[in-house]
Amino acid sequence: MSEQPHSRAWYARLAAELGGYCHPWIRVLDGPDPELIFDTTLQTLLHPATRVLEAGCGHGPDALRFGGQCARWVAYDRQPELLELARAGAPHAVCHLWDGKGEVPQGLCGPFDLIVSRRGPTSVIDHLPAVAASDARFLYVGPRLDVPRVSERLAAVAWTIQAEWRVSVRAWAPTWDDWQTRCGFMTEPALREDWDAHATERGMPYREERYIVLAGPGGGPLP
Template identity: 60%
Template sequence: MTDPEPHSRGWYALQARERGGYFHPWKRALDGPEPETTFTSVLESLLGPTVRVLEAGCGHGPDAARYAGRVARWTAYDRQPELLALARANAPEARFGLWDGRLPVPAALSGPFDLICSRRGPTGVIPHLPSLAAEGARFLYVGPGLGVPKAETRLAEVGWSVLCEWRERVRSWLPTQEDYRLRCEFMNAVPDPTLWNREATERGLPYFEERYTVLAAAE
């Protein structure tokens, strides 16, 4: 029996069952700051005791567990029931709903929300921002790569504009050939059988860890 394709529903179920959540399976060493630090810092600056938050693609709930006690209400959703079960256990102060981003929006996720956020979750929440957001709400997202496909276009289509954006690229190292293989599989890429011998050093194989962070609001 072959393993399910990465990022398929079966693959996410396997992650929940065998890893206890959604984690990068490879080890790495960074030559600079963690590129998701910007997202974390901006997120924390937007929280407060009166803020109502909706988190898209919450996975096993690490952000809900960390921040639900700091806001008026933290509501989160994911499309994967196995991950949601873990999130509910990890973050009892938050509210959760099962949703794949399609209409209709479940009643458990009805707004309005002052902040809609997602840490490497789906951009499919963007078309629903007008119906989910309170007046003056913000949308905060971080995704892998230096640009999230169609993010700015999709925001413009619903009348939201980019307030700030950050593109961060940090040189990183995969210490073993197995870590290289695991990252390739996670990224749906085919490992190059000659790359390790050609480019690996005593520290391992160099690559760049990249993140794109965007903060947006209604125009």
């Protein structure tokens, strides 16, 4: 892709060519997918009465997979091409176009019992006081072991991290093209000399990393 990674034009091309916000490279993991912790935790927090707000819903895979297990699933994304796919794939969800800046649109004000973000914008943390019920939870997974400003932003709105996980699994990019695509996606340099020096018959080894956070307003233990 010639566009700047994670620009609006780049996301539009992902939507058109891949049908959504997907990792466009082949990868082979030596262990469980590190996002399984996010999936399992989300599953335990969903109940028939739960009202969910999803930040950065992309093409709607979580709305499709989990939206039927709760009372209401509302989502937003800044990319209209991805929202069009989300609305078509998860018609039971209510999807809004928003970039997370400025005042929260009326349709996103809630209150919501659970706010989730899968590798989506951390800016939703700044809006938790406007969208969250008094006993709400915030569940987030980020693409690296440390995601800047998550803890600081939570502290600024008087929310407390109640659980967190940092998960790292060895993975392989089987071909040079896969490695280039992966590095471009992650905004990391892909150097041919590195590939020639470190790639094996399985490809280039690297780490699939995730940072998962579960937070709630104020202090105190999980229910």
